Amino acid sequence: AKEQGKNQVQFFNETMKQTVLKKTIIETALHQALENREFALYYQPQFDIQTKEVIGMEALLRWKHPQMGLVSPGVFIPIAEETGQIVAIGEWVIEEACRQIKQWNEQYGRSLPLSINISPKQFLQENLVDYITSVLTKTNVPAEQLDLEITEGVAVFNEQYTIEKLQQLKQIGVHISIDDFGTGYSSLSYLRKFPIDRLKIAKPFIDGITEVEEDAAIVASIIVLAKSLKLRVIAEGVETNEQLNVLHSLRCDEIQGYVLGKPLPKEEFEKMYFV
Ligand code: C2E
Ligand code: CA
Ligand code: CA
Numbered sequence: 102a103k104e105q106g107k108n109q110v111q112f113f114n115e116t117m118k119q120t121v122l123k124k125t126i127i128e129t130a131l132h133q134a135l136e137n138r139e140f141a142l143y144y145q146p147q148f149d150i151q152t153k154e155v156i157g158m159e160a161l162l163r164w165k166h167p168q169m170g171l172v173s174p175g176v177f178i179p180i181a182e183e184t185g186q187i188v189a190i191g192e193w194v195i196e197e198a199c200r201q202i203k204q205w206n207e208q209y210g211r212s213l214p215l216s217i218n219i220s221p222k223q224f225l226q227e228n229l230v231d232y233i234t235s236v237l238t239k240t241n242v243p244a245e246q247l248d249l250e251i252t253e254g255v256a257v258f259n260e261q262y263t264i265e266k267l268q269q270l271k272q273i274g275v276h277i278s279i280d281d282f283g284t285g286y287s288s289l290s291y292l293r294k295f296p297i298d299r300l301k302i303a304k305p306f307i308d309g310i311t312e313v314e315e316d317a318a319i320v321a322s323i324i325v326l327a328k329s330l331k332l333r334v335i336a337e338g339v340e341t342n343e344q345l346n347v348l349h350s351l352r353c354d355e356i357q358g359y360v361l362g363k364p365l366p367k368e369e370f371e372k373m374y375f376v
Contacts, residue, residue: 127180130166135193139165142197143364146374147216147335147357150349155374157214157248159357160198161364162190182220191223195233199240199247201367206242209375216248216278224255225262230269237273244274250301251277253285264294271296278335283323292330300327304338307358311343324351 134140140162147157164172181187198217206212223229237244249270255263267277278299283306302323309316320336327334336348339358348356365373 124180124183127172127177128184128186130169131177131181131184131186131190134164134166135189137167139167140190140193140197141165141366142194142201143366144201144215144370145357145364146362146370147355148361150345150353150356153361155213155362156355157216158370158374159216159250159364160194160201160218162194162218178220182222185222187220187222188226191220192232194218195236196240199236199242202242202246203240205371205375206246211375212243212246214246214248214276216250218250218280221252221255221258224251224266225258230266230273233270233275234273245276248276248278248298250280252280253282253287253291256287256291256295257285260291260294263291264296267296283319289326292326292332297332299333299335301357302334302336302353307336307338307344307348308340310347311341317347320348320353321351324353327354328352 142160143163144158144160146155147159148154149156162174162178164174164177166172178187181190194217198215202215219229226232233247236242237247270277276298277296278301279295279297280301281303282300284303300323302320306316306320306323310320311317324334333354335355335357336344336353337357339345339348339356339360341360344358345356345360362373
């Protein structure tokens, strides 16, 4: 047993070393990324499920490292969140998103809302509301066109602080969506207290919606819940027409997913949805 224990310790150390090494490499490379303009935003359309009209889009961060190539946000966002680099990166996302909204507003005379992801650490920054206000003012973008996607996790940290922040954000006029709704292990009571506009049903539930009875039941309940709370509801990660049909019959308001549109670089998004 002692021998085995020793081996386990060694094995664990090896894995840890790999993880730390990867983390260190990414952390170091992230330091340069903003300065070297290695980030870009991709845009994924969001559709009205009835009319199939584009009613908004989500900005998704892409990082192209000169040697490593495209690094997935699933890999670098958690590291940036841990190291705190997410704050500066997130500020770049807010700026870039507003610049893009302004350009599309001017060029196409459309005013579609744009959703951006706000990480928990970014949400907890003292100056978030001031920062967003200053960027909106500087770029002359109406606050109503900006939608902030936050996760249920922010509520766990400090509910009172979260409520105050959200109220301040509502006051300036931005919209709030709860991302990955249903995966946060949190109680539903926050839904009464948080001034939010929309629930985004997490992809794992959508994945099972046509095959797993429990998933279909959960999605149906979330949609009913959203309606009775007068919130919009959007399904994300919709990949098939079967899923689309089920969501339609459940009276989901909006959908986002590969079945109708993948995330695209701004030029391609423009050609596809604005021209
Ligand atoms: P998320 O906010 O839940 O974004 C949705 C993810 O699902 C995106 O992955 C999107 O490309 C992908 N997706 C959309 N439709 C489909 C579909 O039909 N099938 C499949 N398989 N995937 C679909 P992505 O772009 O890799 O982003 C991963 C996560 O990284 C995001 O999850 C979000 O948590 C985070 N992230 C991305 N951009 C930002 C950002 O600017 N700031 C912060 N804080 N986090 C970001
Ligand atoms: Ca999101
Ligand atoms: Ca999500």
